[in-house]
Amino acid sequence: xxxxxxxxxxxxxxxxxxxxxxxxxxxxxxxxxxxxxxxxxxxxxxxxxxxxxxxxxxxxxxxxxxxxxxxxxxxxxxxxxxxxxxxxxxxxxxxxxxxxxxxxxxxxxxxxxxxxxxxxxxxxxxxxxxxxxxxxxxxxxxxxxxxxxxxxxxxxxxxxxxxxxxxxxxxxxxxxxxxxxxxxxxxxxxxxxxxxxxxxxxxxxxxxxxxxxxxxxxxxxxxxxxxxxxxxxxxxxxxxxxxxxx
Amino acid sequence: xxxxxxxxxxxxxxxxxxxxxxxxxxxxxxxxxxxxxxxxxxxxxxxxxxxxxxxxxxxxxxxxxxxxxxxxxxxxxxxxxxxxxxxxxxxxxxxxxxxxxxxxxxxxxxxxxxxxxxxxxxxxxxxxxxxxxxxxxxxxxxxxxxxxxxxxxxxxxxxxxxxxxxxxxxxxxxxxxxxxxxxxxxxxxxxxxxxxxxxxxxxxxxxxxxxxxxxxxxxxxxxxxxxxxxxxxxxxxxxxxxxxxxxxxxxxxxxxxxxx
Numbered sequence: 001x002x003x004x005x006x007x008x009x010x011x012x013x014x015x016x017x018x019x020x021x022x023x024x025x026x027x028x029x030x031x032x033x034x035x036x037x038x039x040x041x042x043x044x045x046x047x048x049x050x051x052x053x054x055x056x057x058x059x060x061x062x063x064x065x066x067x068x069x070x071x072x073x074x075x076x077x078x079x080x081x082x083x084x085x086x087x088x089x090x091x092x093x094x095x096x097x098x099x100x101x102x103x104x105x106x107x108x109x110x111x112x113x114x115x116x117x118x119x120x121x122x123x124x125x126x127x128x129x130x131x132x133x134x135x136x137x138x139x140x141x142x143x144x145x146x147x148x149x150x151x152x153x154x155x156x157x158x159x160x161x162x163x164x165x166x167x168x169x170x171x172x173x174x175x176x177x178x179x180x181x182x183x184x185x186x187x188x189x190x191x192x193x194x195x196x197x198x199x200x201x202x203x204x205x206x207x208x209x210x211x212x213x214x215x216x217x218x219x220x221x222x223x224x225x226x227x228x229x230x231x232x233x234x235x236x237x238x239x240x241x242x243x244x245x246x
Numbered sequence: 247x248x249x250x251x252x253x254x255x256x257x258x259x260x261x262x263x264x265x266x267x268x269x270x271x272x273x274x275x276x277x278x279x280x281x282x283x284x285x286x287x288x289x290x291x292x293x294x295x296x297x298x299x300x301x302x303x304x305x306x307x308x309x310x311x312x313x314x315x316x317x318x319x320x321x322x323x324x325x326x327x328x329x330x331x332x333x334x335x336x337x338x339x340x341x342x343x344x345x346x347x348x349x350x351x352x353x354x355x356x357x358x359x360x361x362x363x364x365x366x367x368x369x370x371x372x373x374x375x376x377x378x379x380x381x382x383x384x385x386x387x388x389x390x391x392x393x394x395x396x397x398x399x400x401x402x403x404x405x406x407x408x409x410x411x412x413x414x415x416x417x418x419x420x421x422x423x424x425x426x427x428x429x430x431x432x433x434x435x436x437x438x439x440x441x442x443x444x445x446x447x448x449x450x451x452x453x454x455x456x457x458x459x460x461x462x463x464x465x466x467x468x469x470x471x472x473x474x475x476x477x478x479x480x481x482x483x484x485x486x487x488x489x490x491x492x493x494x495x496x497x498x499x500x501x502x503x504x505x506x
Contacts, residue, residue, distance in 0.1 A: 003345065004342065005342040005343065005345065005346055006345050006346050006349065009346065026364040027364065080259060083257075083259035083260045083263070084259050084260075084263045085263075086260055087260055087261075087263060087264050088263075088264070090482070090486075091264075091478055091482065092478070093485075094436055094439075094478075094481030094482055094484065094485040094486075095474075095477060095478045095481045096439060096440035096441075096443045096444060096477065096481070098440070098443065098444045098447065099443060099455070099458055099474055099477055102458060102459065102461075102462035102470055103470065103474070105462065106284055106462065106465070106467060106470075107284050178352060181352075181354065182354040182355070183354075185354040185356070185357065186354055186356040186444050189354075189356050189357065189448065190356075190444075190447055190448055197354070197356075197357070200357050200360065201360075204359075204360035204363075209364075212360060216353070216357060216361075219353055219354065219357060220349055220350065220352065220353045223351075223352025223353055223354075224348065224349055224352055226352070227352050228348075
């Protein structure tokens with residue numbers, strides 16, 4: 001049932017393109033795009049571009065998550081830390097992170113570190129904010145119960161605070177990964193000379209539209225797999241708490 | 247005076263920390279500890295910001311950005327709320343569109359620029375349409391969710407008391423979904439800004455994104471910082487301003503946070 005509408009859209013597109021109702025130059029038939037997609041995957045260059053994007057994404061995500069989760073937890077536990085860091089979070093969070101790219105480009109030079117860090121920055125702020133929210137919105141009764149049963153300090157943190165904040169942390173990681181992908185593909189589109197985002201840009205400029213749509217479809221599939229996969233993982237790993245978002 | 251003292255003890259670190267950072271940045275750049283080429287002194291940046299504002303450059307680039315945000319947000323809001331409501335009300339439509347949306351939504355919005363430039367006149371219209379894509383999905387998702395989370399009992403009670411069709415929609419369903427619609431609009435507005443700036447970097451000669459990118463290309467670092475500051479200010483204004491506006495105009499409508 002759920003595949004009916006997408007299938008109908010594809011069939012309609014195929015017909016319109018084949019019958020030249022829409023310009024096949026700009027809207028090549030899905031079967032043409034599919035053919036190019038398999039050719040390019042077989043030739044290896046599409047896979048190589050995917051690998052470049054995935055590698056950048058992995059580095060960006062790790063660079064964001066490793067400092068962001070502890071910082072968010074620390075801000076949730078220690079009020080002075082929160083007061084010091086909060087104004088910067090509030091200032092930077094609504095800013096499009098792609099605007100950090102030119103700054104990183106002049107400081108680090110044109111290259112991978114600047115690209116990856118731009119992607120990392122967009123995930124970083126999301127993860128910090130979600131983690132902080134997870135600690136702040138936990139049921140205070142849990143803390144009381146934990147204390148009454150003699151948990152203090154590290155024990156209270158490990159046995160009560162961390163498990164309570166874990167669903168929010170996971171949601172933050174999931175959203176952060178999505179944001180990092182979006183920002184990285186935009187960076188590739190704008191500045192990098194490799195990766196899926198750059199592939200879409202290059203084929204757009206050369207008007208080789210079947211290749212453009214093939215790269216486009218691959219980005220869509222990547223986004224779908226990441227968001228769906230993490231959702232499923234979250235549901236499996238954190239069975240004791242309902243997801244903070246649907 | 248007493249109130250000021252109390253306010254300061256409460257918010258002292260929050261206000262003091264940025265001031266301390268700016269002062270030490272000023273000092274470090276002046277003494278050469280930070281390379282002034284990359285990190286110009288805040289006072290220099292401020293002077294450049296004033297110059298840009300006085301000779302009209304800044305407004306010349308801010309006005310197109312604001313207009314694009316306005317257009318793309320309006321487009322996304324009208325379509326998003328309408329389709330979101332329809333998807334919330336009719337199960338068949340929702341089941342049909344959900345898989346399509348699920349595939350398209352995670353695609354980074356900048357990538358829609360080539361597609362949009364094939365479908366509508368390239369240039370300004372394509373830019374606005376591209377910037378509307380992500381906001382549209384966000385608003386549609388939250389609106390659908392808003393309709394669906396309405397308590398069945400409330401709807402049944404309304405039907406029982408004779409509310410049908412338009413009346414049921416206007417007096418029960420729409421007010422019930424309103425908090426979610428507002429959250430969707432707030433998030434959508436934020437995303438409009440993000441995508442407009444990104445697309446301006448790629449393909450516009452005017453606008454704050456274009457100014458930022460141009461300043462980088464000719465290595466006017468002070469102008470880069472000044473532009474960044476204006477974009478950040480705009481972001482803060484849009485996200486916190488809208489939240490404050492909602493709190494004032496619709497105090498009974500709670501903000502439900504990000505339901506994604």
